[in-house]
Amino acid sequence: MDFSFTEEQEMLRTSARDFLGKECPKTKVRELEADERGYHPQTWHKMAELGWMGLVIPSEYGGTGGQFMDLVLLLEEMGRNILPSPFFSTVALCSLPILEFGSKGQKEEFLPKVAKGEIILALALTESSATYEASEIRLRATPKGEEYILEGTKLFVNDANVANYLLVATRTGDRENPEEGITLFLVDATSRGIKVEVIPTTAPDKQCQVNFDKVTVSQQNILGEVNQGWEIVEFILQKATILKCAEIIGASQAVLEMSNSYAKERVQFGRPIGSFQAIQHKLADMLIEVDGAKYLVYEAAWKISQGRPSILEVSMAKAKACEVHQRACLDGIQIHGALGFSQDHDIGLYFRRVKAAEFALGDADFHRERIASELGL
Amino acid sequence: MDFEFGEKEEKLRREIRNFVKEELPPGYFSLVAEEESSDEEWEFAMSIAKKLAKRGWLTMAWPKEYGGQGASIWEQAVYGEEVGYWGIPGTSMGVSGVGWVGPSLILFGGEEQRRKYLPLIASGEPDGVWCTAYSEPNAGSDFANIQTRAVREGDEYIINGQKTWTSAAHRARWCWLAAKTDPDAAKKHRGISLFIMDMKSPGITVRPILGYSGVHIINEEFFDNVRVPASNLVGEENKGWYLLMQSLAFERASFGVGLYGSNRRILDEIIKYAKETQCRGKPLSCNPLVRHKLADRAIEVETLKLISYQTLWKTSQGIVPVYEPSRDKAYGDLVMERLAITGTEILGAYSQVPSPSKWAKLRGCVERLYSFAPAMKILSGTDEIERCVIGQFGLGLPKSY
Ligand SMILES: Cc1cc2nc3c(=O)[nH]c(=O)nc-3n(C[C@H](O)[C@H](O)[C@H](O)COP(=O)(O)OP(=O)(O)OC[C@H]3O[C@@H](n4cnc5c(N)ncnc54)[C@H](O)[C@@H]3O)c2cc1C
Numbered sequence: 171m172d173f174s175f176t177e178e179q180e181m182l183r184t185s186a187r188d189f190l191g192k193e194c195p196k197t198k199v200r201e202l203e204a205d206e207r208g209y210h211p212q213t214w215h216k217m218a219e220l221g222w223m224g225l226v227i228p229s230e231y232g233g234t235g236g237q238f239m240d241l242v243l244l245l246e247e248m249g250r251n252i253l254p255s256p257f258f259s260t261v262a263l264c265s266l267p268i269l270e271f272g273s274k275g276q277k278e279e280f281l282p283k284v285a286k287g288e289i290i291l292a293l294a295l296t297e298s299s300a301t302y303e304a305s306e307i308r309l310r311a312t313p314k315g316e317e318y319i320l321e322g323t324k325l326f327v328n329d330a331n332v333a334n335y336l337l338v339a340t341r342t343g344d345r346e347n348p349e350e351g352i353t354l355f356l357v358d359a360t361s362r363g364i365k366v367e368v369i370p371t372t373a374p375d376k377q378c379q380v381n382f383d384k385v386t387v388s389q390q391n392i393l394g395e396v397n398q399g400w401e402i403v404e405f406i407l408q409k410a411t412i413l414k415c416a417e418i419i420g421a422s423q424a425v426l427e428m429s430n431s432y433a434k435e436r437v438q439f440g441r442p443i444g445s446f447q448a449i450q451h452k453l454a455d456m457l458i459e460v461d462g463a464k465y466l467v468y469e470a471a472w473k474i475s476q477g478r479p480s481i482l483e484v485s486m487a488k489a490k491a492c493e494v495h496q497r498a499c500l501d502g503i504q505i506h507g508a509l510g511f512s513q514d515h516d517i518g519l520y521f522r523r524v525k526a527a528e529f530a531l532g533d534a535d536f537h538r539e540r541i542a543s544e545l546g547l
Numbered sequence: 548m549d550f551e552f553g554e555k556e557e558k559l560r561r562e563i564r565n566f567v568k569e570e571l572p573p574g575y576f577s578l579v580a581e582e583e584s585s586d587e588e589w590e591f592a593m594s595i596a597k598k599l600a601k602r603g604w605l606t607m608a609w610p611k612e613y614g615g616q617g618a619s620i621w622e623q624a625v626y627g628e629e630v631g632y633w634g635i636p637g638t639s640m641g642v643s644g645v646g647w648v649g650p651s652l653i654l655f656g657g658e659e660q661r662r663k664y665l666p667l668i669a670s671g672e673p674d675g676v677w678c679t680a681y682s683e684p685n686a687g688s689d690f691a692n693i694q695t696r697a698v699r700e701g702d703e704y705i706i707n708g709q710k711t712w713t714s715a716a717h718r719a720r721w722c723w724l725a726a727k728t729d730p731d732a733a734k735k736h737r738g739i740s741l742f743i744m745d746m747k748s749p750g751i752t753v754r755p756i757l758g759y760s761g762v763h764i765i766n767e768e769f770f771d772n773v774r775v776p777a778s779n780l781v782g783e784e785n786k787g788w789y790l791l792m793q794s795l796a797f798e799r800a801s802f803g804v805g806l807y808g809s810n811r812r813i814l815d816e817i818i819k820y821a822k823e824t825q826c827r828g829k830p831l832s833c834n835p836l837v838r839h840k841l842a843d844r845a846i847e848v849e850t851l852k853l854i855s856y857q858t859l860w861k862t863s864q865g866i867v868p869v870y871e872p873s874r875d876k877a878y879g880d881l882v883m884e885r886l887a888i889t890g891t892e893i894l895g896a897y898s899q900v901p902s903p904s905k906w907a908k909l910r911g912c913v914e915r916l917y918s919f920a921p922a923m924k925i926l927s928g929t930d931e932i933e934r935c936v937i938g939q940f941g942l943g944l945p946k947s948y
Contacts, residue, residue, distance in 0.1 A: 296896070299825075299826060299895075300895045300896035300897060301826065301895065303826075303827055305827055305828070306827075325896075325906075326896045369900060369904065369906050370900060370901060370904045370906075371899040371900060371901075372760065372899045372900075372901065372914060372917075372918065373899065377896070377899075379906070437685075438687060438688050438689040438692070439688070439689045439692075439948050440689075441948075446931070446947075446948060447947075448931040448934065448935075449931070496888070500884065500920075500921055503921040503925075504921065504924055504925065504929065504930065504931075507687050507688070507925055507929060508682065508687065508711070508712040508765070508922075508925055508926070510921065510925070511758050511759060511765075511921060511922045511925060512756050512757070512758065512759065512765075513756075513757040513758060513759050513761065514756070515759075517759075518758075518759025518760075519759070521759060521921070522759055522760065522918075525891055525896075525898060525899045525917070526899060528891075529895055529896040529899070533892065533895065534892075535836055535892065
C-alpha cells in the first residue's frame with residue numbers, strides 16, 4: 171500500500187500548478203469563453219514544449235513515455251485550474267486509442283504531431299440521443315471500392331470546431347448485438363461534406379454538431395478493425411473516463427478550498443460564517459466526499475496503469491465524482507451567498523462546467539448500470 | 548377538512564387559462580428570472596402586466612379603493628398558481644411591488660402613501676415598478692448591520708451609502724429602502740428606518756451585477772446625498788425593523804404557490820419529454836430509474852403545494868404566520884434544486900443548452916432552472932437563515948447565533 175505520488179510526480183504537479191496559474195488565470199478563462207476557438211494557441215504550444223501532449227506517448231513517436239498516473243495528475247491540475255483547451259479531446263480521447271489500436275503508419279502519422287502540439291483531435295462518438303450506448307451509433311459508413319462514404323450527424327462533439335482530425339464512430343454492420351458492426355475512422359476535418367456548428371452550452375465550452383454529408387474516407391484511415399470498433403470505444407470509456415474523473419476531482423478540490431477560505435473570511439453577526447455549524451458541517455461533508463471521490467479515482471487509475479480490468483472501479487469513480495462535484499459546487503455557492511451567484515466570482519465558473527463533465531463519457535446513471543452489471547446483477 | 552377550491556376560484560382559473568391562450572404565444576412560458584434580464588422580455592412582461600391590471604388580476608387581493616378587487620386569499624392562490632404554471636410574465640412588477648411593498652403599505656403605510664403608490668402598482672405601468680434595497684456588502688444575512696445612512700435635514704432625509712444584490716433596480720421607478728437613522732442605537736436593529744425612494748432622484752448610481760450565467764437580475768447602487776422627502780418615511784423613524792420583518796414575511800410568502808405552479812409546470816414538461824423520447828428503442832418513461840425520480844419529484848411538488856396552502860389557510864383564519872413562510876421558502880428551494888437536478892439527468896446533454904438555441908429542449912427551461920436554483924436558495928433569506936427562523940420561532944429553540 172502506498173497512497174503517495176513519486177517525487178517526480180509531485181514535481182510535475184507543482185510545475186503544472188505554477189504554469190497554469192500564470193498562463194491561464196481566471197481572467198483568461200473568462201476571455202476564452204467568448205473566443206471562437208475556445209483555447210489559446212500560444213498556451214497550447216507552451217504546453218507542448220513542456221511535453222504535456224506527449225507525456226504518455228513513447229519516445230519513438232516523439233513523446234516522453236511517462237506513466238498513466240502522470241497524466242492523471244496533470245488532468246487533475248487542469249481541472250483544478252479550469253484550463254479551456256482541446257487537451258482532453260486530443261490526448262485522452264484520441265491519442266490514447268491511436269497508441270493502443272493504431273497501425274504503425276497511423277502512429278507515425280499522428281502521434282509525433284500530437285506530441286509537438288501540431289494537431290488537434292476530437293472524438294465524434296455520440297449522436298442525437300447523446301448517450302454512450304452502442305445501439306445509438308447510427309452514422310453510416312458504406313464501402314465503395316477502397317473508400318467509405320460517411321453519412322450522418324454527431325452531436326456534442328467537444329472541440330470539433332478546432333480539430334484537424336476527427337475520430338468518428340460509424341455503423342458498418344447491423345447484427346443483433348449493436349456492439350458488433352461499429353467501425354472507427356480517422357477523418358480529416360477539412361474533408362468535403364463535413365459541417366461543424368458550435369452548440370451554445372451552459373459551460374460554455376465547444377460542444378459541436380458535426381454533419382457528415384457523403385464524406386469520403388480511405389479504408390486506410392480505419393482505426394483497428396472493421397466492425398470491431400466498439401472494443402476501442404470500451405477502451406476510451408475506461409481510460410479517458412478516469413482522466414475526466416481526475417479533472418473533476420481537481421475542480422472539486424478547488425471549490426472546497428475556495429469555499430473554506432471564504433467561510434473563514436466572511437463575517438456576519440460579528441463572527442466568521444465558518445463558525446456556524448450549518449456552514450461548518452457543509453464544509454466537513456464536502457471534505458469527506460471530495461477525499462472519498464479522490465481515492466476512488468486514484469484506485470481506478472492505478473488499476474488501469476497496471477493494465478488490469480477496471481470497469482467496476484472506473485464506473486464507481488465517475489458516478490461518485492460527478493455527484494460529489496455537483497454537490498460541492500451547489501454547497502460552495504451557498505456558502506458564498508449572493509457573491510457566489512455573481513459572474514465576478516470564480517465559483518460560478520466551476521458550477522457552469524458541472525454538467526459538461528457529468529455528461530462527458532457517461533453520467534452517473536450510465537455508470538451505475540455498468541457497476542450493477544459488474545456486480546453480476 | 549376540504550382540499551377543493553370553490554366554484555368561484557375554478558371559474559377564475561378557467562378565465563386565466565383563456566387569457567393565457569389569447570395573450571401568450573403558443574408554447575410560451577417565462578423562464579425563471581427571464582424578464583428582468585432582457586429588454587425585449589421586459590417590454591413583453593410590462594405589456595402583459597397592463598393587461599392583467601385591466602382585468603383586475605394584478606393586485607386582486609388589495610382593497611378596491613387602492614386598485615384591487617378585494618379578492619379572497621383562495622382566489623389569490625389560484626391566480627398565483629396559474630401564473631406560475633403558465634409562466635405568465637409581468638406579474639410581480641419588478642420584484643417587490645405586488646408581492647410585499649403593496650401588502651406592507653396596506654398594513655402599515657400612511658394613508659397618503661397608500662393613495663399615491665398602490666394605484667401606481669395596480670395600474671401595471673412602468674411607474675409602478677419597485678425594487679427592494681436591504682443588502683449591503685457587510686449586511687447580508689446580518690441585515691441589521693446595514694451602514695447606509697439617512698440623516699434628517701428639514702423636511703428631507705439625505706441618504707448616503709451603498710446597496711448590493713438589488714433585483715430589478717435597473718427597471719425600477721421606486722425603491723423600498725432600509726437605512727440607518729440612529730447609528731448609536733443600543734441594538735443595531737433599533738436604529739433602522741424604512742423609506743420609499745424615487746429611483747429618478749439625483750445622486751443614485753445603478754451598476755449591473757451579472758450572474759454567472761450572464762443574466763442581469765441584480766445590481767449595486769451608490770447613493771451620494773440623495774434627497775428623500777420626509778413624507779416618504781414608512782412608519783416611524785428608528786422603528787423600521789419590525790416593519791421590515793413583516794415585509795420579509797410577505798416576501799417569503801409571495802413565493803409559495805407561484806413556486807409550486809412553476810415547479811409543477813416544469814415537472815409536467817419533463818414527464819412529457821420522458822414519454823416522447825426514445826432510448827434503446829423504448830420511451831425513457833419506461834426506465835424504472837426515470838420513473839422513480841419523477842415520482843419523488845411529484846411527491847415533493849405536491850407537498851410544496853400543501854404547505855403553501857396551509858400557510859394561506861392560516862392567514863385566512865386571521866392568524867399571522869410566523870415561521871411558515873420560512874418553512875415554505877426553504878422547502879421550495881429544496882424542491883426546485885432537486886427538480887433541476889432530475890431535469891438535467893433526464894434531458895442529459897441537452898440540458899446544457901439554453902434557449903433560444905435550436906438544440907434547446909423544453910424552451911431551455913431545465914437549463915435555466917438549474918442555473919438559477921442556487922440563487923433561489925440565497926435570495927430573500929438563505930436556506931440556513933430560514934432554518935434559524937424555523938428553529939427559533941417554529942420550534943422555540945434557543946437562538947443559534
Ligand atoms: C438572485 C438574488 C437576488 C437578490 N435580490 C435582492 C434584493 O432585491 N434586495 C436585497 O436587499 N437583497 C437581495 N439579494 C441578497 C440576499 O438577500 C442576500 O444574498 C442574502 O440575504 C444573504 O446574504 P449574503 O449574500 O451577504 O450572504 P452571507 O450572509 O454572507 O452568508 C454567507 C453564508 O453564510 C451563511 N450564514 C450567515 N449567517 C448564518 C447564521 N447565523 N447561521 C448559519 N449560516 C449563516 C449563509 O446562509 C450563507 O450560506 C439577492 C440575492 C440573490 C442571489
